[in-house]
Amino acid sequence: MTKATPRFGRTELPDRQADVLKASIRIQWATLAFLVITIVLVYLVLGNSQAMKAAWIEDLLSLAPPLAFLIAVRIVNRTPTMGNPYGFHRSVGVAHLVAGVALFVMGAYLIVDSASGLLSAEHPPIGSVELFGNVIWLGWLMMGVMALTIPLPIYFGHRKMALAKELHDKVLYADADMNKADWQTAVGSIVGVAGIGIGWWWADAAAAIFIASSIVRDGVKNVRAAVTDLMDSRATTFDDGKPHPLGRRVVDEVRALRWVDDAGVRLRDQGHVFHAEVFVVPRRGKVSLSELEDARDRLIALDWKLQDVVLVPVEQLPEEVGGSLHDHQSERNR
Known part of the structure; x- marks a missing residue:
């Protein structure tokens, strides 16, 4: 009787984790659909607000984690080969690093851009538009659109956090963190636009800097975690909070x-x-x-x-x- 060829542990996820992965893929596609709609709506009411500009760019950046996740899961379960004897699970770490670098670079750019506007005392004008025969202040549309973008990121963030813990997926965790930043960004944008409406010209730039700082913080956190994992440091929990038990x-x-x-x-x-x-x-x-x-x-x-x-x-x-x-x-x- 021929003895089976030995393998290095499992090369595929167990049934429960495979189901969790499928659920994660579905919610990431839903996230992408939501982000595309949000990006279009925010662009249509962008105006000259720095806070709205920062929010729009933040929405563009939010595409990076789900895209990185979806690309990684296409590779992760490939069978180990002679050329890749450890398998392809590291693709998750690479995706994590790419998402983190994208967040950090763009967040740093937004801080510089917004701070320059604040230092030069720019007074961003927000005009009026005609809608259904009525002339209304564009700021109302800005705040209305941003308010509509708050509920779903809250749901996505909570759902992805649970899936990330079950799957031990740090890209999914980074994306859940990004969803938290999304709704906080929306709130910050509303505050900034409202500030312009009551005459606080500096509120717009201040809100933009707050949004950008949140993006940079997420970028630094995720880059550090991704590099640490790729350098074969001691394994940690999915949120990098402590050594893995x-x-x-x-x-x-x-x-x-x-x-x-x-x-x-x-x-x-x-x-x-x-x-x-x-x-x-x-x-x-x-x-x-x-x-x-x-x-x-x-x-x-x-x-x-x-x-x-x-x-x-x-x-x-x-x-x-x-x-x-x-x-x-x-x-x-x-």
Whole structure:
């Protein structure tokens, strides 16, 4: 009987996560449709308001995260090859970086542009338009359009945040963060236009700077997180808030084996999934191939995100992973 060719863990997402991914794809297409409509409407009432200009550019930038996500998911589940033995999950990290850089660059440009208008004391005029035979102040249309763009980004943001947590998708999380910036931008634009209406000429530029600062903050946050992951730093939770608890679970699972005296792990984020290098010190000073394979199978079954697991028998734990074990032990003793 021919033995099956071994593979490095899973190459496809489990059924539940595959369903979550499909739901994420649907909501991203819905987001793109909403953004296209919003971009057209805001452009039609843009006028000379710096806040509206910043909001319009922010809406254009909001296209980057969902587009990056949709491109990445077309690549992510490809089977590993000789040329790409780690698979293609890193495409998520690349998409994350692209989205972050786009946010930072345009946000920085908007800050400079808006600040120059504020320093030069520009008084942006907002004229009137004729609509259905009536002449109305364009500012009312600006504020009305921006008010219409508030509810859906709030819904999209909450929905995407839940999906990002389930899927461990940092691009989706960045997009959820961007949706939060979208509705805050709309509120800021309304305040800026209203300020012009009551004679506060500086309110428009101030609102634009507030919007741009939010964009830059999101850009810096996402660039930092994407670069950190691509540099194989210790795996973190989907929101980069703390080290991922799966590292401790891996160590605990391996240390529970009778033949293991000590264990440590290097866990790196490859996108939706993790690559784990588990260092084990055998009690007898040696270990059989069947014991290693059994341990590997147990770890792969531990969590769907453990796509690729390598066990390395050693006489002594490397310093880089030995410290993580002591951290795990101290956490359990608290």
